[in-house]
Amino acid sequence: MKKAIISVIGKDKVGIIYGVTKILSENNVNVLDISQTIMQDLFTMMMIVDIENAKGDMGFLSDTLSKEGEALGVDIRIQLESIFESMHRI
Amino acid sequence: MINKKETLETIHMIDNEHLDIRTITMGISLLDCADENAEKSCEKIYDKISKRAENLVATGEHIEKELGIPIINKRISVTPISLVAAASNAKSYLCYAKALDKAAKNVGVNFIGGFSALVHKGFTKADRILIDSIPEALSQTDIVCSSVNVGSTKAGINMDAVKLMGETIKKTAELTKSTDGFGCAKLVVFCNAVEDNPFMAGAFHGVGESECVINVGVSGPGVVKHALEKVKGADFGVVAETVKKTAFKVTRMGQLVAMEASKRLGVPFGIVDLSLAPTPAVGDSVAYILEEMGLEKCGTHGTTAALALLNDAVKKGGVFASSYVGGLSGAFIPVSEDAGMIEAAKCGALSLDKLEAMTCVCSVGLDMIVVPGDTSSSTISAIIADEAAIGMINSKTTAVRLIPAPGKKVGDVVEFGGLLGTGPVMAVNSASSDEFVARGGRIPAPIHSLRN
Structure with missing residues (x-):
């Protein structure tokens, strides 16, 4: 398993989760965990996904998701879990 | 598992506080x-x-x-x-x-x-x-x-x-x-040049190094400044602790990138240099960190003490975060590359003499300082000698990167562009050092070099 974290931050609207999961499904990315809240008036969603068997590489996924983000008016990024692990865990 | 708050903290550091490798x-x-x-x-x-x-x-x-x-x-x-x-x-x-x-x-x-x-x-x-x-x-x-x-x-x-x-x-x-x-x-x-410094312009690959090696330099003045904003008015114990924790996080990122790069390139990992390296971007300044500690302008009385605390706390936080720390590791104070230093120099709060004092406690030396074009070569040599003396006596690396900008006078401003920034021309002492520099020869090593 190769875990990555997708974060979506922006103004809430209809279809954000759909927009993101559609891309994940098309690229064979499995969702392991998902949580969302409204923080300081901002829609904040965090997904933990498995990209082990993903069709495209991280660069492709990252570009596709951020393009979708532009269409939805939110910031979407995908980052390997290791960056958060290394920064916040000893 | 990583929680949402931590994820957002990391993202915020990258997006808003100029965290980068x-x-x-x-x-x-x-x-x-x-x-x-x-x-x-x-x-x-x-x-x-x-x-x-x-x-x-x-x-x-x-x-x-x-x-x-x-x-x-x-x-x-x-x-x-x-x-x-x-x-x-x-x-x-x-x-x-x-x-x-x-x-x-x-x-x-x-x-x-x-x-x-x-x-x-x-x-x-x-x-x-x-x-x-x-x-x-x-x-x-x-x-x-x-x-x-x-x-x-x-x-x-x-x-x-x-x-x-x-x-x-x-x-x-x-x-x-x-x-x-x-x-x-x-x-x-x-x-006291180091053999594994990844930062320019002073990087070279020392003779004690292996065939090929990956060294990584981290940064993050903006992150430290932001962390200190949250402890306004707290005593210096809290300030040092806050800098340490932040330096730890920043360095861990550097360590991760270094290991990844080393693995992918098939080249051994050398060191992480845990320096706070400013850029001219507003919010990415070492001077602003010092000012956040309570100084009206970088360069006023108290600046050296503030920098000493910062430099030391960065090392203490960073050293636990990386398996091999090296290079220069500390806080850089390049004038033209730091928005806060530029402002301080322009308004007269920061002088060359104060910068020299600051180099006793920062990680390197007199860096990216523009001096008048008619500064004599012997004055520049004498500035180098002073700086080298600080390094020699205190067993630390010191350096001089001065730009005697042709035709420029005190009060002029020189634009270098990009990461090298903007340099206000700073005054040098007008009394001559000609005869001092003309002596030549070698200043002997200090007594504490005899450690064997």
């Missing part, structure tokens, strides 16, 4: 490129760099994409050229600088360091040729950086070299007059 620097040994025929040697250098570093930039960009952290620079450091070129019959080493420039451009890095000589005790014939070639090399190449080590705690200070470097800086400024002496921004004079 400042540089991945590949150190390459060129010792095996020596040849009696200089032309042949240059060919070997070009080929070796082109081959070793062919994937450096692409790999850096991949890691950047996957981890979502900007990696600002990909760079190369090489064996001091005076050692490589010594075997050759060349009368000038300009051709070596050109070979480095061409190879570096070929692999797409933005700087290559190592047009260097180590002369802290004396000169070889090659050292002299190299130093003589510096002005031309820096004016006729674009991304080659040069450094000369003129002193060390073990050897003392080579005052002949100090004199020569004052003249070399002046000549370099003259030859790059059309860009306000920009060539000098690529030239560093060191005392």
Whole structure:
């Protein structure tokens, strides 16, 4: 398993989760965990996904998701879990 | 499992506080490129760099994409050229600088360091040729950086070299007059130079290093400043603790990137340099951190103490976060590259003398300081001597990167652009140091060098 974290931050609207999961499904990315809240008036969603068997590489996924983000008016990024692990865990 | 708050903290640091990896620097040994025929040697250098570093930039960009952290620079450091070129019959080493420039451009890095000589005790014939070639090399190449080590705690200070470097800086400024002496921004004079520094312009690949190595320099003044905003008015114990924790997080990121780069390039990991390196971007300034501690302007009374605390806390936090810490590791105070320093120098709060005091407790030295174009070479040499003395006595690295901008006077401002920023011309002492510098010879090593 190769875990990555997708974060979506922006103004809430209809279809954000759909927009993101559609891309994940098309690229064979499995969702392991998902949580969302409204923080300081901002829609904040965090997904933990498995990209082990993903069709495209991280660069492709990252570009596709951020393009979708532009269409939805939110910031979407995908980052390997290791960056958060290394920064916040000893 | 990582929680949402931590994820958002990391993202916020990257998006709003300029957290980045400042540089991945590949150190390459060129010792095996020596040849009696200089032309042949240059060919070997070009080929070796082109081959070793062919994937450096692409790999850096991949890691950047996957981890979502900007990696600002990909760079190369090489064996001091005076050692490589010594075997050759060349009368000038300009051709070596050109070979480095061409190879570096070929692999797409933005700087290559190592047009260097180590002369802290004396000169070889090659050292002299190299130093003589510096002005031309820096004016006729674009991304080659040069450094000369003129002193060390073990050897003392080579005052002949100090004199020569004052003249070399002046000549370099003259030859790059059309860009306000920009060539000098690529030239560093060191005392106690380190062999694994990934930061430019002073990076070179020391002779004690392996064939090829990956060193990473982190950054993050903006992150530290932001963390301190949350502890306004708290005592210095809290300030130090806050800086330590932040430095830890920043360095862990550097360690991760270093390990990834090393694995993917198949090159051993050397060190993480946990320096706070500012950029001219607002919010990425070391001066602002000092001001956040309660100083109205960087350079006022209290600045040295604030910097001492900062430099020490950065090391303490960072050292636990990385398996190998090296390079310069601390806080940089380059004037033209730091928005807060630029402001402080412009309004007169920050003087050259105060900067010299600050270099006693920061990680390097007098960095990216523009002085009037009519500053004499002996005054520049004397500034170098003062700085080298601080390094020699305190067993630390010190450096001088001064730009005597031709035709500029105190109050003028010089624009270098990009990461090198904007330099307000700062006043130097007008009393002469001519006779002092003319003495030459060697200042003996201090008593505490005799540790054996």
